[in-house]
Amino acid sequence: MSHFSTGFKSLRRAPFQALAAISVLAITFFVSTLLVLLGYSSNKILQYFETRPQIIAFLKDDAETGEMRALQSRLEGDLRVSQVNYVSKEDALEIYKGATTDNPLLGELVSPSIFPASLEFSASDLSYAEALVGEVKSEKVVESVAFTASLGGESTLGDVIARLKTITLYIRVGGVIAMSLLAATSLVVLMVIIGMRITVQRKEVESLSLLGAGSWFIRAPIMIEAFMYSFIGVIIGWTAALVLVMYSTPGVISYFGQIPVLPRDTLFFFGLFGAIFGGELLIGMIIATFGSYIAISRSLGRK
Known part of the structure; x- marks a missing residue:
């Protein structure tokens, strides 16, 4: 419990830095949630028109x-x-x-x-x-x-299919690239913010090390602080995206008609968002763990 108290006190000691970190993470996971939904909707649209x-x-x-x-x-x-x-x-x-x-x-x-x-x-x-x-x-x-789909007659059937397949491929590849870039950006943002926070506490970390404090005793509060940043950022970003999507869902469904761009079943809708939340929380915790571990290791390695 003392490690959690230390991490929470460290967060309160620098509220503006914590606010900046949480804000960046919230925006990152907000955009990430919307991008995952965009990928889901794009896939549904492509499936619809592939068989249309x-x-x-x-x-x-x-x-x-x-x-x-x-x-x-x-x-x-x-x-x-x-x-x-x-x-x-x-x-x-x-x-x-x-x-x-x-x-x-x-x-x-x-x-x-x-x-x-x-x-x-x-x-x-x-x-x-x-x-x-x-x-x-x-x-x-x-x-x-x-x-x-062949507006020019049967002779153009092969060209029509080739064009439709090319458009489908471009959209899917573009979605994968966008997701990869966002994931990389999230990793960099988290590691930079955590590294900056650890740099501010470097003297305290070095003092504890000289006093003979164990590795876990030094790392735990910083890692817990990083977990707090990630956890709060995920909750804020995910909740904001959920509210926005719930507000816009009736209009989106009405506009696209029969195309199932968003789940129409309530249980499946919240199940999808639950899966997104779980995935983002896991990614946030993993990045926080590795980011804080690498940053504190570099600080302890400096003389």
Whole structure:
């Protein structure tokens, strides 16, 4: 208990330095929390759009029901495929009427016979789309195949997929780089602040060493003080980020609609923040331990 009291008294002896240290750490962990959430949201957006482009296989009018069902069953059993839907001629007409509600007369002028039945499905990953299109086109019951992400027709399908994959890769790599830079910045900030605090107490540390104080007796109060900086900084930064995200969540969810950029389930939402808090607390304690250990070792090594 005496080590905690010593560390707390040391913190109170220099309130402005402690305030500066805690402020920097709070900002660091505040930004870190938001960046982790940004990485989570970016990943959800990418997953959404990776499976969003649909492959539509238009079936021949003379195709037999058994052959169509067989193709649908094969697609449903393919691990590369998700969300297989059969759209009949009547369903296609209803979709057309829904798209032309502003001009009902257009829906009255057509009949189901002019619309082809189709199988609509998505690829579980964009890299599978081109191969799936080629395989489905070779089926004898398929008249033609369309890919909703290919605005320039089937001939540009490969280019479209390549562009989407490139954008996805850039976003993911950029997120990893940003996280790495922030982690490195957090490490440097903590070590510098702890080192400055130990430098102020160097004479006291050297005096204790000359009086024969043990290594743990000298290190413990400084390490505990570093733990206090980290712990308080994590709590303030994490809490500020939590309040900001909770305040903005309704607007964010409303803006992005069906895209699950943030957890909609309350338990999962707080579970995610709990995991972030635990990770940040662990990182803060580890950095405080190593930073204070290295700084006091350098002070004891000086003559």
